[in-house]
Amino acid sequence: MQTIIFLGSNKSGSSRDAIRAASDMGYFTVLLTDRRKWIKQREEFPDVHQMVLMDRLLDKEKIFRQLSKINNQGKQIKAFVSFIDPFVSLAAEISKELGLQEVSVAALFKMEDKTRFRDELQNNPVTPHFSICLLDKDENELFTEHVKKLPAILKSPVSNGSKDVIKVNSKEEFTEAVHHFRNQLGQDPLLIEEFISGPQYLIEVLVHNSNTTIVAIIEQEISSMNRFIITGYHMPARLSKHARETLNESIGQVMKDIGLSHGTCHLEMRWTEGEWKLIEINPRISGSAINQMILESTGISLVKETLKLHLGEKPDLTPSKVEYVSAEFITVETQGRLVKVTGKNKAKKIDGVKMVYVKPRKGSVLTPPLSMGDRYAYVLASSSDPLKAKEIAKRAAGEIKFYIEPL
Template sequence: MQTIVFVGSNKSGTSREALSTSKTMGYYTVLLTNRKELIKQKEEFPEVDRIVYVDNLFDKEIVLSIINNLVEDRKQICAVISFIDPYVSYAARISEELGLFHVSTDALVIMEEKTRFREHLKTLPVSPKFTIFQGEQLSIQQFAEKNQQHLPLILKYPVSNGSKDVLLVETISELKEGLEYLNKKFPSSPVLIEEYLFGTQYLIEVIAKDGQISMVAVIEQEVSNGDRFIITGYCYPAQLDQVTFEELQSAVESIIQALKLENGTCHLEMRLIDGKWKLIEINPRMSGGAMNRIILEGTGINLVKETLKLYLGQDPILEATKKTHVYAKYLTINSRGRLVKVTGKNKASNYDGVKEVYVKPRKGAILTKPYSLGDRYAYVIATADNPEQAKEIALSASKEIKFYLDPL
């Protein structure tokens, strides 16, 4: 039986959709996970034929042993893939060792670590100014004094994802506090320091096959006020004039070519600064959360499915079958507490133009104000004939959703 092996998955979002899509495509679907709660909740994963607990997913001998057992059980391994950090290049390397479709593993490795891709792309015009704090040559005090004229700055843990451990610092005291916080939390890791670029942020989904680069979707992001860069709104398609769009395409192609991504997927976050595109982030996978549904509603393209086809060695079909304006509104909360109940989901779902309402946490979960994208607790996706109307519908519907908490 033709089989796809997934390394890691979240309970929802792109990685979960990949499991159900694999099953829909007719593949025997195997999930390797290091999350014990998924094993306990395996009845909630009817799309998965086999879930295997692996304490350390990076133990390649164990993973290969599991795959070998599948082969002995007459399963034909067609792909080994991961849609979540930090397993993307690791799964691709295993796939390569098994003689399956060859994706550009070296490019994926570069994208998985922020100092690595910054150094690799530093000669490109899209690269912002940056430096790396190692804590070996200068103390935090000396470094802060040397760099205070460059404030505001962004501090990043190099292997963070989902806006975790990404800090905006605007004063010298915040710079010192931020460095101390990251040094304490990750004592053996450098800290990436970047110039802060003011401007609208855009997310670009990319697939490369045999060196052919396709920008599948360009989506405008709305970032919440604060120092944690939580994305609370996504608007598809981004409203860019033709010249600006072509300049973005050229910038993206220069990045992908510099990384030598011949076969693979990634998503980039970029800002337009004084008429020039600058790279904020790049990740070696498609974006998580509701991204697949946003693109599907806007274009008719199931990007999860086309990504799986790429990893299976097939040609992805990326022709849009429709063009609809989509707005996704994510909800966060401003306090900490234990969830008692959530109301308004059905009301929100009944709004004309609303395509999906999703509430993530269960009763009894501990909720908090947002420190990362994982602290977004619901979303509403709406479509309309124009971007303003799609946004208005999503915002109005989202106001129906109420979280009731017992404070802690």
């Protein structure tokens, strides 16, 4: 029985899309997970043919014990992959040790930590000014030594989804942020970067045998500039010829410098004063609705083509269509317990709406957004006209209402 094993997954989004894709491709799917409640919700995972509960997904020894059991069940492991942090490079390393298709393990490892990829790309022109420091000095010393210009961005090296990313506009805000990070990081380093202005784009990249393909360029709409919560995505992004040409050059050089010759990643970049600056890079497709957006816009299932890359097959990244697609995400303004959600069916009936997703269940505690995980619903809409796609997504999102009981 030909089997693909997934190390971790979210309940929805690109990582779950990958499991569904593997099942649709005819593979037996095994999910190694540390989410205990999913065992009780087992009927909600029909695409997961076998679910294995583990207490630690970063423990290689325990993973290999599970793999031995799976082999003894007569299952032939064809790929061992992960689509979520912080397991991507570990899955690639295990895949190599199993004698499966090799991907660029070292490059994926560098991308999993912001200090590692900043160091690796420090001489690349896309890299903004940055500094890495330990929080073993007082705030005045840290500010004088590491902040060249305000505003500045403070980040945890292993944050994802805009978690633990704070913009500071003054010395007082810097001091508050350092106190926050002392509690979060302990002895771990803090990353301080210059703030880059300009429109921001998500770029999805697949590299097959050193051939780099930009699969998608998606414009991002940021609603909170202090926490960088992205509530709108628009694809394909409309760029000038010059911006697109320089983006291709920049991405090619980044892949070369970081050593990604076989694998996937996504980058967040800003177009500022006629040049590209790298904000983030991560060793996987972006999560949430991004795979579905790319599919609706181009006909390409990026998670499926990523699986083919891990299976030693040649990915097919030829678009079968061109549609404008917008995704609108919904957050809440107050904290409380969810009583009910209305408007989902009404939103679905709007012409052009492709998907409506609501994440929390009744009784969940909702909070104003501090990270991308605090986005509680989204609408996906498409049209042959970019402004129409955006208008449909916003109108449909406006139909969805969260009723919250204060705590």
